[in-house]
Amino acid sequence: MTVDSSIMISFSTASKEYDNQTALRDITFMVEKGEMVFITGPSGSGKTTLLKLIYSAERPDSGHISVAGWDINNLKESTIPLLRRHIGVVFQDFRLLANRNIFDNVAMALRIRGAAEREIKTKVYESLKSVGLRHKSDSYPRNLSGGEQQRVVIARATVAEPNLLLADEPTGNLDADTAEGVMRIFKNINAKGTTIMIATHNKELYRNTGKKVIRLDSGNLVDVGKG
Amino acid sequence: MAPYAFRLALQSLIREKWINLLSILTIASGLLVISVTLFAAYNIDAATRRLPEKFSMILYLEDNTPQDRLESIMTALRKKRAVSSVRFISKDEAIKELRGLLKNSNYVFEGLDENPLPDSIEVKLKKEAVTAEAVKKISEEAQTIKGIKEVDYGEKFLAAIHSVRSGVTTIGIVLIAIISAGIIFVCYSTVKILFYRRSDEIETFKLLGATKTFIRLPFLIEGGIIGASGGLATLLGVMMFYYIVIARLSAAIPLLSTLLFPRTVFLSLPLIGLFLGITGAAIAIGRLRY
Numbered sequence A: 001m002t003v004d005s006s007i008m009i010s011f012s013t014a015s016k017e018y019d020n021q022t023a024l025r026d027i028t029f030m031v032e033k034g035e036m037v038f039i040t041g042p043s044g045s046g047k048t049t050l051l052k053l054i055y056s057a058e059r060p061d062s063g064h065i066s067v068a069g070w071d072i073n074n075l076k077e078s079t080i081p082l083l084r085r086h087i088g089v090v091f092q093d094f095r096l097l098a099n100r101n102i103f104d105n106v107a108m109a110l111r112i113r114g115a116a117e118r119e120i121k122t123k124v125y126e127s128l129k130s131v132g133l134r135h136k137s138d139s140y141p142r143n144l145s146g147g148e149q150q151r152v153v154i155a156r157a158t159v160a161e162p163n164l165l166l167a168d169e170p171t172g173n174l175d176a177d178t179a180e181g182v183m184r185i186f187k188n189i190n191a192k193g194t195t196i197m198i199a200t201h202n203k204e205l206y207r208n209t210g211k212k213v214i215r216l217d218s219g220n221l222v223d224v225g226k227g
Numbered sequence B: 001m002a003p004y005a006f007r008l009a010l011q012s013l014i015r016e017k018w019i020n021l022l023s024i025l026t027i028a029s030g031l032l033v034i035s036v037t038l039f040a041a042y043n044i045d046a047a048t049r050r051l052p053e054k055f056s057m058i059l060y061l062e063d064n065t066p067q068d069r070l071e072s073i074m075t076a077l078r079k080k081r082a083v084s085s086v087r088f089i090s091k092d093e094a095i096k097e098l099r100g101l102l103k104n105s106n107y108v109f110e111g112l113d114e115n116p117l118p119d120s121i122e123v124k125l126k127k128e129a130v131t132a133e134a135v136k137k138i139s140e141e142a143q144t145i146k147g148i149k150e151v152d153y154g155e156k157f158l159a160a161i162h163s164v165r166s167g168v169t170t171i172g173i174v175l176i177a178i179i180s181a182g183i184i185f186v187c188y189s190t191v192k193i194l195f196y197r198r199s200d201e202i203e204t205f206k207l208l209g210a211t212k213t214f215i216r217l218p219f220l221i222e223g224g225i226i227g228a229s230g231g232l233a234t235l236l237g238v239m240m241f242y243y244i245v246i247a248r249l250s251a252a253i254p255l256l257s258t259l260l261f262p263r264t265v266f267l268s269l270p271l272i273g274l275f276l277g278i279t280g281a282a283i284a285i286g287r288l289r290y
């Protein structure tokens, strides 16, 4: 349990193995509420795994993790949905629902929380507008470009105004201008108090931001620096 | 959450209409067999239940029993709790009745100058008392009364009715149990298929923070709707069969009009289907893991 209520995420010597192969080793760091933090490192260094540990899609093999006051190591199954409702995730593999249109894909984040249909309508259109895809609400994911799909995922992750936003390679499919637009959205959300963690290869995203940058290499935390 | 779960269930029902229609029809055929079984059992039960009302016991008296002895026997019999009526049949009345019954074969009585029949007492029992054991007990008691020569009661007849009834009940219960299990299995398989087809979507729901209820409810609703639709289809079929076929045919075959229609049982078919459908779906979803 995190005693300090200003801490959003804390890892202490957390490790994760997949089939006896270490993906993360003895990771220790903290993220304060309201911070914007970057995780970087080469492909396969463990960025996605680190994010999965936070939203409890994977469990640590050793060490200790707490998120928003929840003890992730000893989370009951019935509490996992509650944890995840505090977190918006931009999945690296998008996870859009192929047989639902863009509106319904974004709306799902709210429906799962039991929101009223009228509220859903306003919020989803607003969110789609913020990523410049208001006009695509009736389209299906397969008819969107990679970058457009990525922005739909961002809309879905932010529509419910989570306390914590985890973005896994959110600009991987975007050109520089659109990427800049997405970063602007993140900065706006962050300015309203949402804690944000962004995993990325793209140095441009954090260069000269002065934000915390966590560097991973082959599952080890190399250093925690400033962008 | 509940309205949205209904929407998801309806979407899936429409999207997978062929699978769903097929299982609805399968369930309906199963429920039809159950209905026919119930119909048969109900009618056999009703028919055999009415038989004992006509049941009576005959006590044959010794020859030349004095009048006062006869009176005391009759009072003793009337006092018994299971007895509903007691009637004296003199040997003359008895032969008259017999002659009436056999009036086409009068030769039987030719050459009889003396009435061979004894005086007797007919004892009718209360409906609820007519069981093989109770009747046996009463007849044994009667046999000990002085002046009574012999007791005749339909022991074999009663035992036969009893075994027919318990036989029909047993077969009915076994058949209904097997078919109910079959219907649950049909719902189980259908929902299992739908669940697997949507496993990707369910995984995403979980990652977005959906509770188990949010994931489960649409499948339970879908299973329930499939089961209830099967029940409704059966109900329509049974009603059509009864009101059109039986009602028309009973003009030609009067026996059919004596058949009874257990209306409340048949009206509950959609409910039975609903219950079986939800049960099958619940087993199919099983335990969700995060």
Ligand SMILES: Nc1ncnc2c1ncn2[C@@H]1O[C@H](COP(=O)(O)OP(=O)(O)OP(=O)(O)O)[C@@H](O)[C@H]1O
Pocket: A018, A019, A022, A023, A041, A042, A043, A044, A045, A046, A047, A048, A049, A050, A092
């Ligand atoms: N489900 C899994 N089963 C087995 N091994 C896995 C699994 N997921 C990841 N790994 C392995 O764990 C290591 C870290 O993977 P991870 O996805 O966290 O890397 P990443 O930093 O996100 O890489 P990328 O930049 O390519 O997305 C890799 O070696 C990967 O092969």
Ligand SMILES: [Mg+2]
Pocket: A047, A048, A049, A092, A168
């Ligand atoms: Mg990754």
